[in-house]
Every structure is written in C-alpha cells, then in structure tokens.
Amino acid sequence: MADIIATLQKERDGLSRSEQRIADIVFEDKQFAVNASIIELAARADVSPPTVTRFCRRLGCHSFSEFKVRVAQSAFIGTRYLEPEVKVTSSQEVIDTVMGRAQSTLNVLHENVDAEVVEKIAEQVLKAKMIYAFGSGGNSSLFAHEVQNRLFRLGLRVTASEDHSMQLMTASTLGEDDMVIGLSISGRNREMARALEIASGYGAATATISKSESLVAQASEMNLAVDLPEGTDVLRPSSARYAFMAAIDMIAFLVAIKRKDSAIEPLRRIKRQLVTFRDEDDTQVLGD
Amino acid sequence: MADIIATLQKERDGLSRSEQRIADIVFEDKQFAVNASIIELAARADVSPPTVTRFCRRLGCHSFSEFKVRVAQSAFIGTRYLEPEVKVTSSQEVIDTVMGRAQSTLNVLHENVDAEVVEKIAEQVLKAKMIYAFGSGGNSSLFAHEVQNRLFRLGLRVTASEDHSMQLMTASTLGEDDMVIGLSISGRNREMARALEIASGYGAATATISKSESLVAQASEMNLAVDLPEGTDVLRPSSARYAFMAAIDMIAFLVAIKRKDSAIEPLRRIKRQLVTFRDEDDTQVLGD
DNA sequence: TTCATCTATGTAAATTATTTTCTTATCGAT
DNA sequence: ATCGATAAGAAAATAATTTACATAGATGAA
Structure with missing residues (x-):
C-alpha cells in the first residue's frame, strides 16, 4: 500500500502539462481533491474528465475513486512536508508537520524496502x-x-x-x-x-x-x-x-x-x- | 470533523438491523468498504443500495462517497499491529509489522500529544x-x-x-x-x-x-x-x-x-x- | 382486535458520475 | 512537409448513486 502522495511527487515532472495541473491541485488542496467529483476536479484543473481518469491510471490506480481513497488514506495531515518550503508557525502545525513527515517517510521506506x-x-x-x-x-x-x-x-x-x-x-x-x-x-x-x-x-x-x-x-x-x-x-x-x-x-x-x-x-x-x-x-x- | 470509525462504534447500537449489518462489514473489512461500490457493499450486507445511502446520511455524511473518504481518512491503518501477539515469520511480515507498529505508535502520539x-x-x-x-x-x-x-x-x-x-x-x-x-x-x-x-x-x-x-x-x-x-x-x-x-x-x-x-x-x-x-x-x- | 401510524426497507426511475471510444490537435524528428 | 507519437477533448456508453415512491411489518391506542 504505497503512499500516493509520495508517488505523485516523485512522478510529477514526468506528467503531461494537463496532468501536472491536476497534480498541483491535488497537492495544494487535498480536502477538495478528495471530496470533488471527477467533473469538478477536471473543471478546476481546466481539463476534461477523461484526462483525470488517465491521470489516475498513470499513478497506478484503477479508477478515479480508487485514487480518491488512496489520497484520503495517505495520512494527509502532514503531507505538506513534501513541499520544500512550508510556513509553519504554531506549535500545532509543528506537531502536524513532524508527524506527517515521519509517517510519509516510513511509507516511502515501506514501499521501497x-x-x-x-x-x-x-x-x-x-x-x-x-x-x-x-x-x-x-x-x-x-x-x-x-x-x-x-x-x-x-x-x-x-x-x-x-x-x-x-x-x-x-x-x-x-x-x-x-x-x-x-x-x-x-x-x-x-x-x-x-x-x-x-x-x-x-x-x-x-x-x-x-x-x-x-x-x-x-x-x-x-x-x-x-x-x-x-x-x-x-x-x-x-x-x-x-x-x-x-x-x-x-x-x-x-x-x-x-x-x-x-x-x-x-x-x-x-x-x-x-x-x-x-x-x-x-x-x-x-x-x- | 470526528473520526468516522469512532462515530460508527458509538452509534452502532442505535442503528436499524440492516444498518448494523453494514456497520459490521465496514468494521471488519475496511479495506473492502473503502474500495467497494455502493452496490457491492449493499450486496455483501444483503441490503439495497438506498439503505447504504441512508446509513451514510445517518452517520453525518452527505453521500456514500463522502463516507468512503471519511473511512479512508480515519487512521485505521495499523491498529492491529498494536495488539500484543502477532505471529510473524517471513521477512516481509517482519517488515510489515515493524512498519505497522511504527505508524500506529506515531498515530497514538499524534492524537495525544x-x-x-x-x-x-x-x-x-x-x-x-x-x-x-x-x-x-x-x-x-x-x-x-x-x-x-x-x-x-x-x-x-x-x-x-x-x-x-x-x-x-x-x-x-x-x-x-x-x-x-x-x-x-x-x-x-x-x-x-x-x-x-x-x-x-x-x-x-x-x-x-x-x-x-x-x-x-x-x-x-x-x-x-x-x-x-x-x-x-x-x-x-x-x-x-x-x-x-x-x-x-x-x-x-x-x-x-x-x-x-x-x-x-x-x-x-x-x-x-x-x-x-x-x-x-x-x-x-x-x-x- | 383492529385500525392508524410510523419506521424500515425495497423497487424502479431519474440523475449523476465515470469510463470508453473515437477523433482531432500538437509537437518533434526525419 | 510528412510521418508518427503523444496529448487531450467530445460524445457515447456504461456504471454508480440518489430520489421518489411503494409496501411490509411493527407499534400502540381505541
């Protein structure tokens, strides 16, 4: 069970332009990505629904809904860790970030070991x-x-x-x-x-x-x-x-x-x- | 936003018989629940799809897919790994166990810190x-x-x-x-x-x-x-x-x-x- | 007991979401 | 310029989900 967000980050640069737009939206608003329909997500990325389906497949998911579930599962409390520069100030944010990074790191290892x-x-x-x-x-x-x-x-x-x-x-x-x-x-x-x-x-x-x-x-x-x-x-x-x-x-x-x-x-x-x-x-x- | 699995546990006894059956399936096989379509889940619980929709609503979700996302989000990953005795022999099992425990431990800390x-x-x-x-x-x-x-x-x-x-x-x-x-x-x-x-x-x-x-x-x-x-x-x-x-x-x-x-x-x-x-x-x- | 009422649940229709198929456009290499 | 490969959309087909409606069974008051 791989961490889809980690995969996404790793693959991002190999995606096509439209797919990158989708990826960026997923990154920056996972809450939205996880709750939106394929149509809504497609609209926001300014692409067509089939492009979203293809995007999911490329990431190893069988369907859009599998993709959503995987995103939801990837302990996304702290996935912001994957982005290089995160502004963190409150102690709660520090806690979430530390935890998110730890979790994601372990996921990456688990996937690759x-x-x-x-x-x-x-x-x-x-x-x-x-x-x-x-x-x-x-x-x-x-x-x-x-x-x-x-x-x-x-x-x-x-x-x-x-x-x-x-x-x-x-x-x-x-x-x-x-x-x-x-x-x-x-x-x-x-x-x-x-x-x-x-x-x-x-x-x-x-x-x-x-x-x-x-x-x-x-x-x-x-x-x-x-x-x-x-x-x-x-x-x-x-x-x-x-x-x-x-x-x-x-x-x-x-x-x-x-x-x-x-x-x-x-x-x-x-x-x-x-x-x-x-x-x-x-x-x-x-x-x- | 509460942990849906916790909610489920708390509300279970207040649900109707059909809904309890759904609840039990979700409990015992979250992996399935999270990936199944409403039809598949309904079939397995031996109820009709609308019953599943009603079940989701009763738990505070707006739709079935919101329910799935909430289940996926609830940190259920490794609670089994926190149980004392798990028999482990192969190296892959060792890896999974080590990872599962590490994840669970971090989750517990995150919740309580x-x-x-x-x-x-x-x-x-x-x-x-x-x-x-x-x-x-x-x-x-x-x-x-x-x-x-x-x-x-x-x-x-x-x-x-x-x-x-x-x-x-x-x-x-x-x-x-x-x-x-x-x-x-x-x-x-x-x-x-x-x-x-x-x-x-x-x-x-x-x-x-x-x-x-x-x-x-x-x-x-x-x-x-x-x-x-x-x-x-x-x-x-x-x-x-x-x-x-x-x-x-x-x-x-x-x-x-x-x-x-x-x-x-x-x-x-x-x-x-x-x-x-x-x-x-x-x-x-x-x-x- | 019997009827009214309420709840739980199913069926079928309607709606909505998703995927497939087919087509067109774009880009780079020859 | 042309070929081939890739990308991406439109429309059609399919599948999933929800709604609307109907019915069965339970509950309780007269």
Whole structure:
C-alpha cells in the first residue's frame, strides 16, 4: 500500500502539462481533491474528465475513486512536508508537520524496502561471531549505537564506533568471522567506504544502510537502501532518521525471530537485572 | 470533523438491523468498504443500495462517497499491529509489522500529544543558557544524545549524559539559567527522578519526555507525555522509540522556528564545514 | 382486535458520475 | 512537409448513486 502522495511527487515532472495541473491541485488542496467529483476536479484543473481518469491510471490506480481513497488514506495531515518550503508557525502545525513527515517517510521506506536484502543481512548477522557498527556525525553515529543497543540484547557480540580512525584501524584487524554494518544517511562518508573496503579485503562480511548507489553503498556487499528526498530547508530536521530507525528495527526483529531460543535468555536476564534493581514491578519491559 | 470509525462504534447500537449489518462489514473489512461500490457493499450486507445511502446520511455524511473518504481518512491503518501477539515469520511480515507498529505508535502520539506542553518546553529551551539532556539505558540514553544532536545544530549549548552519577553530580551544580531534559521510556528511573528534583531545587528548569504520571514525570515541571501500550513479547523491539524520536523532533523543530535567525548561521557553518571537507556537492544536507 | 401510524426497507426511475471510444490537435524528428 | 507519437477533448456508453415512491411489518391506542 504505497503512499500516493509520495508517488505523485516523485512522478510529477514526468506528467503531461494537463496532468501536472491536476497534480498541483491535488497537492495544494487535498480536502477538495478528495471530496470533488471527477467533473469538478477536471473543471478546476481546466481539463476534461477523461484526462483525470488517465491521470489516475498513470499513478497506478484503477479508477478515479480508487485514487480518491488512496489520497484520503495517505495520512494527509502532514503531507505538506513534501513541499520544500512550508510556513509553519504554531506549535500545532509543528506537531502536524513532524508527524506527517515521519509517517510519509516510513511509507516511502515501506514501499521501497527490499525484503531479500533484509533477509540476507539478518542471516549474516546470525553467522557473524562479532559485529561492528560504524556511523559518524550526529545522526548516523546515533544509529550505530542503536544497532549495538538492539543486537546486544539478543546475546550477540557487537560494538559501535563513531570514530573514523578507530573504524579504519578496527577494519584492518577483522577476518572471516566478523561483520561490519555501516550506517550513513548521505552515503558520502568516504572514510567509512574505505573502512568497509578494508574489512571486506580481509574477508569480513559488510552490510550498509544507506542511499542506494552511494559511495558507502557501493563499498559493501549488501546495502539496505534508504532513499528519501531531503528538502533544502536547513531548519528541517532530517526525517530520514525514522527510516533508519525502522531499517534497523527490521533487521533486529528478524534476527530476534530467527534465533528466538537463544535470544530469549539474554533478554530475560537483562530484564531481571533491571527489575530487581529498580523495583519489583515485573511488567516493565526492558524499558529505558 | 470526528473520526468516522469512532462515530460508527458509538452509534452502532442505535442503528436499524440492516444498518448494523453494514456497520459490521465496514468494521471488519475496511479495506473492502473503502474500495467497494455502493452496490457491492449493499450486496455483501444483503441490503439495497438506498439503505447504504441512508446509513451514510445517518452517520453525518452527505453521500456514500463522502463516507468512503471519511473511512479512508480515519487512521485505521495499523491498529492491529498494536495488539500484543502477532505471529510473524517471513521477512516481509517482519517488515510489515515493524512498519505497522511504527505508524500506529506515531498515530497514538499524534492524537495525544499536548501542543501546549511542547510549546512550553520549547520556550524554556530558548531561555536556558545551558541544557543538560539526561537518559540512561540503551534506549533513553540514545535519545539524550539525540537531544544534544538536534539542539547543538541550532547554536544552543547542550550536553548529554547517560551516567547516573554524573547526572546527580551535575544536577547539584545547576542554577536558574540551566535546564534539564530528562528522557525515560518507562518513567521508572529513580536516579533520574532524583537528579531532576535536585536540579529543580537549585532553580534549574526541568522538562521530561516520559510516561505521564510516572516517577520521572512527577519529578519535573513539564512532562511531554508519551504513553504507549508495550506488549509483553520480549522479542518485540519497543516501538516507543519512534514516539520519542518524534517528541524530540517536535521540540527541536519548534525551537528552530522560534529562533530562526540565530539558528541559520550555525547550521550554515556546519553545512559548509561538511561540504568542504567531504566533497563539493552543495546539495548535501547536514547528512550524517 | 383492529385500525392508524410510523419506521424500515425495497423497487424502479431519474440523475449523476465515470469510463470508453473515437477523433482531432500538437509537437518533434526525419 | 510528412510521418508518427503523444496529448487531450467530445460524445457515447456504461456504471454508480440518489430520489421518489411503494409496501411490509411493527407499534400502540381505541
């Protein structure tokens, strides 16, 4: 179930002039688009109804009414996020925008994520005797730690590093039993690409979560692609973080399922440790 | 404009027998209801099309198609994913589950978030001369760093700590110009509650992102409530992380907007630094 | 009980919306 | 200039939806 608004944005430039007019109206007034009849929408875009039908088909919908439903479904509270420059002032608008962007980002990832790659990476994680999560810069380094945070709970050996030099040095010490997971939102992290190549050269498995075709992605065996349009508004927090979170989530969840038996014991121990230490309420779930 | 599904639930018992049948079908198969024509829906409920039209009117919609749109809009996407036990095996199921939960979690937060609290916290962040982000345990400590990561980019003075002892000691040194932001998913972090009280005692402002009414929430002046049902399945990664991410996002975004002029310069500098260092492509946005 | 009345619902007609088919116009390449 | 491809409208055909009307069944008062 793809996010039609995201699709619309992606395809917009490939549409004909009349169709672009329709697209623009849908963008700028979804409330109208969703409630109007095909005739009303056609009139407002100054095109004929058949053009609207063709427009819907081109976007992968079977009929106009399917199109309307898809537009309505695409959590359009915050779809304004897709437009580069949105004027946002009130706190409620900020909330709606943040939420809309997060939702849409996740939709885009959901639509594009490659289940096979997730599977392959998870398999490799299970095989590795030690895992090294690399990421640099405030965002990606955070995710390197997230990888560590998620995998150690499953009883896996894992460490995270955000230090380029350490990454390079570490890479040189690896072998066939090791695995490197590299995280880079931009995909332009040269040092990381280098570290991945070195690790690969010594026989370690390499996986990345990054932009497809990017420097970093090309340097590793497996890349879980996270390609998202990032606006140019410097004030806009990168919504890609939600997608990265989800990408890590998928891998960790799949790994957890695959090694269910051996994963439960470490989790149980962590939990007991937390509960005993903090308070006696057993309902707490590995909370913080 | 109320959530049509909620309305439906509330009104169901007041409907006639035929209408109840329609209601039940809509409930149990929204996907179908949203895509079917009035004839198909009528056939499935074993009623005539006019009955469906009357049903829609009774629910406050002007037409059947308005009804469909309202159903499509009602955030029903993933509520099933919030239910504790869903059996998942294939990688595609893992992906769908991770995505569904993330979406549902964000929806729940969106519905419940208190815009005034977000506003108040943002205001305080702007006033503070120094900000301390506290969080412990793999998850919350990550978010403490996320707070740092987001705010330093806006030219604010901020540091993060995941160390209980450091938090306690730091708290004792604070004064009126300082602000502590405490993060705790479970809300049961006693040491953090203590640190917040100490900081408060010395006149520092305190805000938390945590479960409402929790130990941690009660220890601070302002709490941005993140209340989510967490299943008991230990293998399930806590989806609360998406909500925390979003909560931080909201605060940071609002702060960014409020101090737009002074925030742009540090961001510009960070960007230039990254671009110059990495490569000449100016389109890169504070990526990693 | 019986009749009046009201509600729920269906049928068929009327209306409206949507799609298909066919045609014309436009644009770019040869 | 001509061909072919694409775009887009007009009109016809089809399908969906609503309206108007009719009827059955229930309810309740005389």
